[in-house]
Amino acid sequence: MTTFESKKVINASPEAVYGFLSDFNNHGQLMPDSVQNWSASYNEAGFTVQNTIKLSLRITERVENKAVNITAVDNPPFPVQLNWVLEADSDKTNVTFSITAELNMMMKLVASGPLQKLADHETESLESLMRIS
Structure with missing residues (x-):
């Protein structure tokens, strides 16, 4: 297994960050331009990467204000797991x-x-969106 990781300090509470990340409907705002045909529900999302790879994702675990775990489903090109981990730090969230x-x-x-670019882009987008909210 190969892991790609990105870390950010978000200027928002863990409750606010978790509230955003726990609903797949919000994740489209975190995606780069190469992600097309985004569709989502609370628990599942699907998209195409530059008309090449089609992926379906499902939130498999939510730990309130601490984590959101996501798994690729429906025959992905390779097994993949995405994990968001939140840690309170005063009025901010690591x-x-x-x-x-x-x-x-x-x-x-x-x-x-x-x-790696996707991991970095998602955390940067989250930081930017949480700053605006």
């Missing part, structure tokens, strides 16, 4: 977003850069 993927050597060469 956020860690990780993408854990089972990649063979060829996929690791191709996908490592884009997956």
Whole structure:
């Protein structure tokens, strides 16, 4: 398994950050432009990455104000898990977003850069959105 991780300090309470992340309807706002055809419900989301890979995701666990765990479902190109971990720090929240993927050597060469960029983009977008709210 290969893990890609991004950390940010968000200027919002864990309750506010968790409230946003626990609903997949909000995650479309975190996605880069390469993600197209985003559709979501409270527990599930689907999208296409630049007309190449179609992914379906499901929130598999919510730990109130602490974590949101997501798994790729419906035959993803490789097994992947996305995890948001929240830690209170006064009136702020330390956020860690990780993408854990089972990649063979060829996929690791191709996908490592884009997956790290995705992790970084999502935490940066979350930081920006929480600043506005």
